[in-house]
Amino acid sequence: MQRRSRLHLPPTPARPGEAPDFSYLQLSAAGAVRRPDASARAREIGFLSVELVRVLDDAHEPRGPWDPHLDPSELEIGLRHMLLTRIFDDRMQRTQRSGKISFYMRSLGEEAVSVAQCMALRPGDMLFPSYRNQGLHIVRGMPLVDLMCQLLSNTRDMCKGRQLPVMYHSAAARLFSISGNLGTQFPQAVGWAMAAAIKGEDHLAASWIGEGASAEADFHHALLFAAVYQAPVILNVVNNQWAISTFQGYAGGEQRSFAARGPGYGIAGVRVDGNDFLAVYAVTQWAAERARTGAGPTLIELVTYRAAAHSTSDDPARYRAKDDYAHWPLGDPIERLKQYLIKHGGWSEERHRALAAELESLVAASWKEAVTYGTLNEGPRLDPDLMFEDVFKEMPSSLKRQREAMRAEKGSK
């Protein structure tokens, strides 16, 4: 037989009509992965990018050296933030379906990523989110009304009607403006961290990118600059297995883990169970200690699953197996923390239901307030004059003339 090259096409485990198949996932037992000192050199801890750091086992028992030993009261806050994120997502999804907002993106199944990571960081740390990190905004205390007004592009929209829904920001909460051009925030976060180091400040930067967008040059620029300047930055790849319809193999996840990109650049890479609140918290805390003590950047791959559609414009039934999330081997982050707290923190189904009801009311009341500031189609509306502001710090005369022309167009209607 003639030997010749052959174009390889990464396999997708299960398409519609096929049974969900997660046999490709490399798993480690809870508690099985060693926890090196935060000062360890990247080249000495390559195993962290291959194995999977897990704390909670299938019986919801904490195992091994990565257990962050958090107080139950702290974990209840984490549970609350995750549940609020999910309830907020559900409500906004339904709102989009009823035509009140143009677009939405849920983070269903990925809530532990944003919530646990944000809780493990300090308020002074600067966050450069992607579009599926609403948990960061919840943990940082952004009022739901503010988030909703952005979704509505109404008169209280922090973006003044200029951004697609979910592209929030808050300078006060140190949440960077989200870009719809994927991955651009990654080198920016590194630059922010470089500046912190130049100024001798104690703050770090953290950024999030999907495994799909990690294929962009920005990802590689970020790792390179982070490695070269040993910037105090935590770079997170949220590997939720899917980039819209494309399985992570096409982002290069078939041959090696995304965390393994780190050691390739001389950066510590850690692969963690992204649906295990305790493990995500512990790994982030470890990475933050590295950043703050001059041990350099960390690349964290959070292994999770995009349980919902990519966005409200997407229908996963067209490209992946039905009921796949029910078979995901790493479970659901909220359910797992809830079961842990029932076992170890005095939590109960009853308290959980009460919390859910309280948060449902909070979301409903916030929505009621948000729409009083206008929706896309009715109520008070942003002044279209705002279109011409903030292109530059001071409006040039050319834009003033165009603003006059726009006003004349409106007046002549």
Add this chain to the structure above:
Amino acid sequence: MAQMNMIQALNSAMDVMLGRDPAVVLMGEDIGYFGGVFRVTDGLQRKYGEHRVLDTPIAEGGIVGAAIGMAVNGLRPVAEIQFADYIYPGFDQIASELARLRYRSAGDFFAPVTIRTPCGGGIRGGQTHSQSPEGIFTHVCGLKVVMPSNPYDAKGLLITAIEDDDPVIFFEPKRLYNGPFDGDTNKPAVPWSTHKKGEVPEGHYTVPLGKADIVREGKDLSIVSYGTMVHVAAAAAAAQGIDAEIIDLRSLVPLDVDTICTSVKKTGRCMVAHEATRFSGFGAEIVAIIQEECFWNLLAPIQRVAGWDTPYPHAFEWEYFPSQARFAAALKVVMEPA
């Protein structure tokens, strides 16, 4: 006052700003220890330290991306892209991020980044070291675009750019680094010490963006230009004995429409010149504005002088470069009696 060439003037601008403002940092390929391939940052790392004058990897997208993050964290980065021809890997970070950050965040975030980059030909650079891509950047909302034609303006404009809270793309016509150049390759090179704009104050001063310079007043014709072509245009008009008003735009965005239109209304004739390719070049925008504002004052069709619509060829550099002969042909048309 001191005698400076454009390299020394730009160096002096950064020296002044590094000394005045601890937030100013320089970054780019070969700019630190070595002082840059054109020596524009020579000595600055030695004077201000490795943490303020950073050598970077060869990754323009990374340079611009990191500069944005640094600026958001309170620094005022001046990034050098070694040749304007190399700027394209950074284009997404410039056009989608740097230019629009203030807008998309409703003013809550902004990035005062200056990007310096040598442009233009006439140095035997071939098609990857000779381009003039300014028109690509003038088309992006939110960027200021600058190109000086002499040492005095170069220093004052660069200080203004660094102090500006909006992003500035600062093009440096590299053929002018060491002396003015009128397009005549047969004449020996002339140093800036022979030119009045080679007199440069040593301290801090600014030249405003959006204010064109009338290099020479004249009655017969307005020539609107910037960069190297300012010198070629002036020489070509003089050789033809035409009393031309020569306007050096200095900044393309913001554009000094008033100075252009006042001049054209006075002379009734206009020529627009740049080294960049002609089709969809920045000259087309200037011509469009002039016909909107000055149509009834025009005595002849506006002429454009530009590079041919080809890549910049190595072997045919002087056939490509907008020469005095190309100016002469256009002058003949624009000066025809009404």
